[in-house]
Amino acid sequence: MGTLFSIKLYTSSAARAESAFRKAHARIAELDALLSDYRADSELNQLPRQAGRPVKVSPDLYTILATSQRLAEETDGAFDITLGPAIRLWREARRDHRLPDPAALREAASHIGYRKLHLDAVHGTVTLDDPGMRLDLGAIAKGYAADAALAVLADLGIRRALVAASGDLAFGDPPPGQRGWRIGLDSPAAVLTLAHAAVSTSGDAEQHVEIEGRRYSHIIDPATLMGLTRPITVTVRARRGIDADSLATAVSVLGGERGLALIEGHRGVAARIVTDRAIESAGWR
Ligand code: AMP
Ligand code: MG
Numbered sequence: 001m002g003t004l005f006s007i008k009l010y011t012s013s014a015a016r017a018e019s020a021f022r023k024a025h026a027r028i029a030e031l032d033a034l035l036s037d038y039r040a041d042s043e044l045n046q047l048p049r050q051a052g053r054p055v056k057v058s059p060d061l062y063t064i065l066a067t068s069q070r071l072a073e074e075t076d077g078a079f080d081i082t083l084g085p086a087i088r089l090w091r092e093a094r095r096d097h098r099l100p101d102p103a104a105l106r107e108a109a110s111h112i113g114y115r116k117l118h119l120d121a122v123h124g125t126v127t128l129d130d131p132g133m134r135l136d137l138g139a140i141a142k143g144y145a146a147d148a149a150l151a152v153l154a155d156l157g158i159r160r161a162l163v164a165a166s167g168d169l170a171f172g173d174p175p176p177g178q179r180g181w182r183i184g185l186d187s188p189a190a191v192l193t194l195a196h197a198a199v200s201t202s203g204d205a206e207q208h209v210e211i212e213g214r215r216y217s218h219i220i221d222p223a224t225l226m227g228l229t230r231p232i233t234v235t236v237r238a239r240r241g242i243d244a245d246s247l248a249t250a251v252s253v254l255g256g257e258r259g260l261a262l263i264e265g266h267r268g269v270a271a272r273i274v275t276d277r278a279i280e281s282a283g284w285r
Contacts, residue, residue: 001032001142001165009153009161010176020156024149024163031148034061035141037084037134047126048133054125062124064137064144064242065117071246072114075262079250080114080222084134087220090227094209094218105225112222139219143200143245146170163241167201167248170241185235188278198241202248203233203274219252228252233274234259237284243269 005028011017034043043061057065068081085108089100111132118127128135142165149163150170159173162181171194174180180193185201192199204217208227216227234251238244247269251259256273263271263281270283 001036001145002038002138003142003166005145005149005163005165007149007153007161007163009158011158011160016156016158020153020158023156024152027152028145028149031060031141031145034058035064035137035145037136037138044135044137047128047135048131051128051131051133054120054123054127056124057126059124060144060148062119062126064140065126065135066119066121067144067242067246068137068140069114069117069119071250074265075250075254077114077222078253079139079246080112081135081137081140082112082114082117082133083220083222083225084136085111085132086225087136087138088134090209090216090218090220093211093216093227094207097209097211099211099216100225109225112225139202139249140242140246142166142168143170143198143241143243146198146241146245167206168198168241168245169200170198171195185272187233187274190272192237194237197237197239198244199235199237200241200244200248201233201235202245202252204228204231204252205233217252219249221253230255231275232256234271236263236269236271238266238269247271 007021007024036042071079089104089108093100111130116129146163146165146168147170150172153161161172163170171181174195180195183192207218208215219228232252234248236244236248256275256279259273263269270281272280272284
């Protein structure tokens with residue numbers, strides 16, 4: 001997934017902790033092998049070769065695809081995991097400090113669109129319309145993996161734990177004697193105290209490229225296939241990492257006003273959206 005995961009937990013002995021770390025990290029590695037778009041042999045990357053017919057996929061991949069497609073519908077395609085071909089062009093653009101070639105982007109566009117991806121919940125299958133499609137789960141897989149690692153720990157009886165994958169964090173019970181895990185945000189500074197929750201931050205601050213004096217985010221607006229150029233940082237708190245992660249990216253694309261409306265429509269979800277000003281959803285405080 002192109003990032004480092006770290007885990008903190010409290011348990012009765014170093015040996016139990018050691019063994020729990022190993023099992024939780026093994027679960028993350030298993031998900032990486034299924035979901036990574038960097039690995040040619042991942043379950044995800046095998047789908048385009050089987051375009052045109054239904055493919056039975058693992059429950060993990062199915063859950064992520066189904067959540068992604070629901071959010072794509074709900075955001076009118078602002079969140080779209082079929083952006084893979086454009087995301088590849090933007091990765092090269094970041095490396096070469098040059099905007100993607102417009103003709104290449106047009107070609108990419110012909111293989112993009114969440115309506116070209118079909119799910120069948122009864123059979124647990126996925127059908128891609130076109131072998132030129134590429135799926136990219138960069139906006140949702142880390143949150144899901146954080147949830148999955150916490151679940152492994154809970155199965156081992158370890159509930160006082162947190163799993164962090166750069167901007168995506170998931171929390172179980174608080175550390176002993178505390179109300180929650182304390183997480184610092186900046187610009188503007190704030191401290192969150194969290195348990196049984198997840199938090200994700202998305203935006204242009206961490207990954208972007210500057211070309212001819214303009215800053216382009218690694219988050220792509222599906223309407224233009226261009227990296228976002230207006231500054232935005234979104235922090236979402238939700239019960240589960242899969243939701244915090246995907247919603248934070250979706251709100252980044254939608255911007256302040258529409259983003260806030262999306263968040264207010266989800267029970268148990270809250271967000272802080274920082275553009276030229278900071279706005280908070282009703283449940284944030
Ligand atoms: P995040 O850091 O969770 O906001 O996810 C950003 C990553 O999601 C990017 O690096 C891309 O891999 C992918 N991505 C970019 N734009 C979109 C989008 N509009 N919808 C879904 N995924 C996207
Ligand atoms: Mg995300």
